[in-house]
Amino acid sequence: MRRRWVIIFLVIFHLLMAGVYLGGRWLKQRDFRDEFAAMRGELGNIEVVEEELKNGHIYRSIRAVSNTDILFSARIKVPEDTDKPLPALIILGGLRTGSMTVDYIKGTSGMIIMAIDYPYKGKKEDLSTTEFMIALSGIHKAVLETPSAVILGVDYLLSRDDVDTDRITLIGGSL
Numbered sequence: 001m002r003r004r005w006v007i008i009f010l011v012i013f014h015l016l017m018a019g020v021y022l023g024g025r026w027l028k029q030r031d032f033r034d035e036f037a038a039m040r041g042e043l044g045n046i047e048v049v050e051e052e053l054k055n056g057h058i059y060r061s062i063r064a065v066s067n068t069d070i071l072f073s074a075r076i077k078v079p080e081d082t083d084k085p086l087p088a089l090i091i092l093g094g095l096r097t098g099s100m101t102v103d104y105i106k107g108t109s110g111m112i113i114m115a116i117d118y119p120y121k122g123k124k125e126d127l128s129t130t131e132f133m134i135a136l137s138g139i140h141k142a143v144l145e146t147p148s149a150v151i152l153g154v155d156y157l158l159s160r161d162d163v164d165t166d167r168i169t170l171i172g173g174s175l
Contacts, residue, residue, distance in 0.1 A: 032147070040148035041068030043155050056080050056109065061099065064152075070145050072152040073117040075099035078162065079109050087167035088157050090150065091115040094173055095124055101173070112163055116153045119145040 043064050050061040058080055063073040079086070089111055093101030098117035105113055120142035122135050150170065157163045 036147040036151060039068055040070055040151045041066035043072060043152050066152055070148045070152060071119040071121060072149050073099060074114050074153055075102045077102045077108060077113040082162045085162055085164040086110060086112050088112040088114060088163045090153050090170045092172035114153060116149060118142050119149045
């Protein structure tokens with residue numbers, strides 16, 4: 001009798017593992033671009049949160065919320081005297097550094113730099129175990145919204161006259 005239960009358990013276990021494996025392969029091969037594009041919605045009014053001029057560049061912290069409630073928050077660094085469209089670089093700098101990554105990059109007089117914050121609205125540092133567990137659903141939501149926030153960033157750059165729309169590059173330093 002006990003041997004029979006062990007065999008049933010092993011069969012069920014192997015079927016579950018096969019399902020997980022096949023589901024993972026399906027997800028890996030699936031193209032999510034249409035879903036992320038639909039999730040992003042349209043960019044709302046861009047609010048300039050902060051603006052400063054230093055070292056020949058204009059630094060702007062901007063934010064907006066799309067009509068699908070995706071938070072777009074970024075910091076952009078533009079050369080002060082721009083007379084032609086410039087290439088643009090979008091940076092994903094990490095959860096803590098995020099948009100402030102722009103402040104650490106030097107020697108960018110020939111380009112526009114934009115660093116995007118992850119679309120996470122909760123506490124980011126010094127979380128207790130309980131706070132982390134409570135924040136998990138918000139963190140999960142932000143991870144899923146990140147591609148849409150990046151697409152909103154590209155939309156924003158494409159709307160600017162000072163950006164060479166054929167020369168936009170994305171780099172990431174986290175996750």
